[in-house]
Amino acid sequence: MTPDPSSRTAVNYLNVDYGVRSWLLTKDHKRIGFLYLVSITVMFAIGGLAALAIRLDLLTPAGDLMGDDTYNKMFTMHGVAMVFFFLVPSIPAVLGNFLIPLMIGARDLAFPRLNLASWYIFILGGGITLYAVLTGGVDTGWTFYTPYSTEGSNTNVTSAALGVFVSGFSSILTGLNFLVTIHRMRAPGLRWLRLPLFVWAQYATSIIFILGTPVIAITVLLVAVERSLDIGIFDPALGGDPILFQHLFWFYSHPAVYIMILPAMGVVSEIIPCFTRNKIFGYKFIAVSSLAIALLGFLVWGHHMFVSGQSVNASLIFSFLSFAVAIPSAVKVFNWTATLYKGSIGFEAPMLYALGFIGLFTIGGLTGLFLASLGLDVHVHDTYFVVAHFHYIMVGGAVMGYLGGLHFWWPKISGKLYPEWLARVSAVIIFLGFNLTFFPQFVLGYLGMPRRYHVYPPEFQVLNVFSTAGASILGFGYLLPIVYFAWSMRYGKVASANPWNAAGLEWATPSPPPPDNFAETPVVEDDPYGYTRIDPGEELQVA
Amino acid sequence: MSQHVVVPVALYQRIFVTLIVLTVVTVAVALVDLGEWNAVVALSIASLKASLVALYFMGLRWGDRMTRVAVLVALAGVALLFGASLNDDLTRESKTYLPAELRPEMLDFSVQGLDGLTPEVAPPPAPPPAAAPDTAHGAAH
């Protein structure tokens, strides 16, 4: 099905207008998604370089690459850049912004100007944090625990805290926009149970944005105020309670990990059916699991504080609830695996990322059970076991999901096809590099190597060398997509409206879509993932 | 208000008068010593006033069900944060104290002090000053 030449000259959101003003003042959700794509890639690069610096420094027990303070600033920059400026916004702000109006048959999000304001706030927050990093850095870790952040540290904690405070409003506005759009602007016939699971995942994520982000905004603001005006909210000398800070901090920061993983689950729920040509298995269960994860996610934050001085009573309750929140994730994994049954499975790059996601997310989720069980957490808390666990979820889960989504919808976003074989090779490199980097850290963790350590006893060196080797492979693996995506913008083959022969409203409009998405608002009659209805015979248009 | 409901002015005035009366009541009650009940009464009157403002002035009463559900979910979130953190605070085994503001040079805990001490007589090992298992919360009880 060769792309018809007429589509080249058709008006789409990329060529409707040129010039910097048209991009910086755009109100089109697709362009804002593209702006976010560029800005979070920059943030990912910053966080990634910090990670490589950390891994190189940990090659030797004495940590010869940099001094103690520089190392502390590196892992803080890695944490802040990755958590607040890459993982939280990545899928919602890039794929969510781009796809939600397309998937529900709307012309744009409910509040386009607010959407642009959200990007500017993100850039402002990023700018302030980068200012804090460049003029001396901050060394409190992304967790800003008091009293170290308020009294102990003499680095730019106040400006970093304000940067995070400002960037919080960017995700609040994105969440608000998505909730109102999904509620008020669905195409006729698009009932809730016909919504694509990606939209369900964004809906659940937006609930967490709205309920959680303001709490970290006030917490981080209190840290900044306590440092600058020297008033004592968490100051133990005045009877303040550092453990109360941890409650306020983790009330947002645990649901924040579900902000990072839910959208990736949404992406996988879209990719798996397309490349197995099967209807998703257990649509209702996956949709309800997304909501269950979002709401249960707010009940479990105490499992970060089992050894922090929290009472045994509270720890028992939080441990119990933490096991309950693991169940919806398990349900999703089993439903995805069941979708493969009796399918017609193709192994294009998005599918490789999706299958990689399921495998790594399963390991990540199961190691979460180690940390949720009280007896073990006393030993493994704040060690590399925890670092390995959340990297399996964040890198193995959220980043694999993000890359899978990027590859799956790249033809729709850019109108061009990425080089398929190079993409598959880079997916495999990323998968191998990832496992070599983080699996040794489980062993290191149980051995007792604490996290955030610049120097460590010599017997941990061999495992750290494996981890650093893996990190360099992983780093190289991440460079490839950035290169060939940029390359494909210019030289890639022109993509047709539906190169994957996928079901979904977003594939019913040309790629890249016209400014108003649909010539006329589509009407939805049947359930999503109708792959058995689409003629499977055609060969996919694969570069 | 929801789609173009015009609320009669008289209703606003009645709600306003109720709010003023409730304010007077809450101040009056505050002047009477009810022990712990003072806080409970003050908060319930405040919640009543808040719901009056939300239902009538902000039109929740005529709004759609979705908005009301959302408000309840947010309130549940705040209650959850308060409840769980308070539960932890009340059941904590660790004892609190107001730490002395220490200046480093003040500490005599230098290493050389370890072997410099020569006791006149080795007193019997004193019973451990077992830190009181559960002093009332906060140092200033």
Add this chain to the structure above:
Amino acid sequence: MIPELPLFPEQASTMAGPVDQLYFFLIALSAFFSLLVAGLIIAFSIRYRRRRVRLERPEDFGMLQLEIGWTVLPFVLSMVIFYWGAMLFIDLRRPPADSLEVFAVGKRWMWKMQHLEGRREINELHVPIGQPVKVTLTSEDVIHSFFVPAFRVKQDAVPGRYTDLWFEATKPGRYHLFCAEFCGSQHARMIGQVIAMEPADFQAWLSGTERGAAPVSMAEAGKRLFTDLGCVTCHQTDDSGRGPSLVNVAGSAVELSDGSSVVADSAYLRESILRPQQRVTAGYQPIMPTYQGLVGEDQVLELIAYIESLRDRGSTPLGEVTQRKTEAATEGTAG
């Protein structure tokens, strides 16, 4: 030379065994489920890879029993793990009554350990094997965390709060002590050694025979401080001084100037040292200067130990007193 590559931490405490059993159970469980999921994915991928002929698959191929099965089974399994972990945690957090008392004070970037019998150490802790040791933790600046991997124990040292952990060493040897909560630039250098010794060697070490100077008990050090700081000028053994006599004061009720009374437990004694105006004993002027900033954490503990030692043997030890006080508190009499 072949690099040293340990893959599993030493088991050097009574709790290490049970914790490791739960660890192995969870590894087995995780291996099973990971291999199950990965195996299914690989099997389905090979079996159902894309071919010309299209397999028949019912339209809405969903099985409710399957969904219920893989919701209930994981829930039951997780409850088992929760219960097992919770029982371990309760044991880990309940020090046996007869454990040896040690005080550990975290201060940016060193651990200051202090045995009841007076031996003081920095970044080193000598403990006997075969006897439970309870370490009472606090911090002088930021949050630290006392972590001994070989004993599988960890507890944060929080400023403004006494937290504690306990362990019972089983194997003599030198074990890593780490600070596990980020506390500043030299967080990674705030490490030390826990040296488990045979009880006989420990007693020898404790009485300081091999290091010459006989150790001074906390009460003894407190007595010296009591004189050095000039407390003795006001607090005479009888009530003639400007301050109340402290004989037999620890653990008994103290009449306050505002008419109420309070039991002089360690928290009250500490507060009277650091904030004397807070609650003044009846019949005395609030003239005592505050020692805030003049005495360190450990010195306050020594003063309390000394005042405590002024009680004649007959009266109840401090521990029971506060027990009674908490019962009184539960009847709501305490404010």
Add this chain to the structure above:
Amino acid sequence: MPDSHAASVPHAHHHGHDSHAGHAGHAVAHQFDDAEQQFGAATLGMWIFLLTEVMFFGAILAAYAIYFVTYVDPFEDASNHLSLALGALNTVILLTSSLTMARAVHAAQTADARTQVRWLVRTLALGAAFLVIKAFEYGSKFEEGLVPGIGFRYDGPGAAQHELFLSFYFALTGLHALHMIIGIGVLLVLVWMARRGRFSAAYFTPVEMSGLYWHFVDLVWIFLFPMLYLLGRH
């Protein structure tokens, strides 16, 4: 159809969240199908934004309440530093401003531009009065040296907890006052729009949304007043 509508409400000074309160003129924005959907979206959007503010204030109030339960007596003594009369007066002022704001929304739907402006200006005046009284209160705190931090000059019993209480007092009332200032800014914009006759029964969304925001700020004070001022009066 490109988005070429009349100039809409300029961005409010706060981080732009009020911009959605000012929908483009009378016509329907291109992403909406009809005015009904647009109004519904605006109302839901404003309510969701107010819920984030509920979580924002709720978190710091929860922290304050936990400290209150921990240090009951010193917090009750410390609240006697605050003047009950000024607090009560401010409460009445804010409740009245809620009434005038509600009348302003009513006027936007039914009355002519002059009545709309009158009610909006009354709300503005009451808001300003509130801030003036607040300034007096802060002033007296500064004189008495009750401002937490270096200059804190109170060493009675429980001085540490008094400083903690006053830290929360300044944090809570400061945040509330900041929201009042933003509210007054928004009201100024509404007066400017009302004077140009922009509001009618067909289009009064900006007034409606600003009313919701103003009532929310009053609602926060309804909780702040008893929790800060009414503690130790018995």
